[in-house]
Amino acid sequence: MLRFTPILLAIIYAIVMYRFSVWRTQKELSAKSTELADPRLKKLTDRLAASLEVARIPVYIYEIDPVNGLAAPDGRIFITRGFYRKFQNGEVTGEELSSVIAHELGHVALGHARRRMIDFSGQNALRTALMMVLGRFIPFIGPWIAGALTSLLAARLSRQDEYEADAYAAALLTKAGIGVSAQKSLFNKLDALTENRAGVAPAWLMSHPKTQERIAALERLESDWGV
Known part of the structure; x- marks a missing residue:
């Protein structure tokens, strides 16, 4: 029974962390966001909504400066204030920002947003279990190996998402x-x-694919579709 104790503890830890992470994320986003009200962008999101055969696509501004878009576990779409500011300043077009919204809609439709939260909790649990097991057999560097392995797994899953x-x-x-x-x-x-300075890092260590690889993947899709 003692042999399975680290695994049982890891499972319990994963469940607790998942519940806590969802609660904390939803609370944070709700407290620091307001629904986007921009007539220029609404014309574009209305086109996306019509294509999806839904009435509307509510998008929220998340009041932080880093340029980013995200999909919450509950399905809400967020654009950061920093990203929206780039649009207001003319650095990003409405069509480009709508492509971010479409991308985040993809994360929701494909189940990534909710699964990522589960994966995050599971990876933390796996890291904890590996640290406990490897720490017994490989003192000092065992925990480091556990952390490196779970980080590589997380990066690969994120790139595939x-x-x-x-594509969505x-x-x-x-x-x-x-x-x-x-x-x-x-x-581009x-x-x-x-x-971003991550371009100097090996692609397999990055949570997002390299920019040129993403563009190449889109061009292959266009070729397949005859666009």
Whole structure:
């Protein structure tokens, strides 16, 4: 029985962490966001909504400065204040911002938003279990190995989600008559917009695919669709 104690503790830890993470995330987003009210963007989101055959797509402004978009576990779509400010300043077009919204809708439709929260909790539990087990057999470096392994797993899962959400967004943008070009042009701006220096890191260590690889994947889709 003692042999299984780390695993049982990890499972209990994962369940508790999942519940707590969902509660904390929803509380944080609700406290720091308001629904977006921009007539220029509404015309574009209305086109997305029509393509999805829904009445509307509510988008919220999350009051933080880093440029980002995100999908909450409960299905809400958020654009950060920093990202919206780039649009207001003319650094990002409405079509480009709508491609972000379409991408986040992809995360919701494909179940990524909710699964990521579960994965996050599960990965923490796996890390805890591995640390306890490896720590017994490989003192000092065992916990480091456990952390590295779970980080690599998380990065790979996240990159796959991004490709899938990109493909969903491309299909939705094409159906809505907005097109994939806005998606690709935004990718070319992302490093500058986010002041990202991650491009020097190996792709397999990054939680998002490299920009050029994402663009290449979209171009393959366009070729397959004959766009």
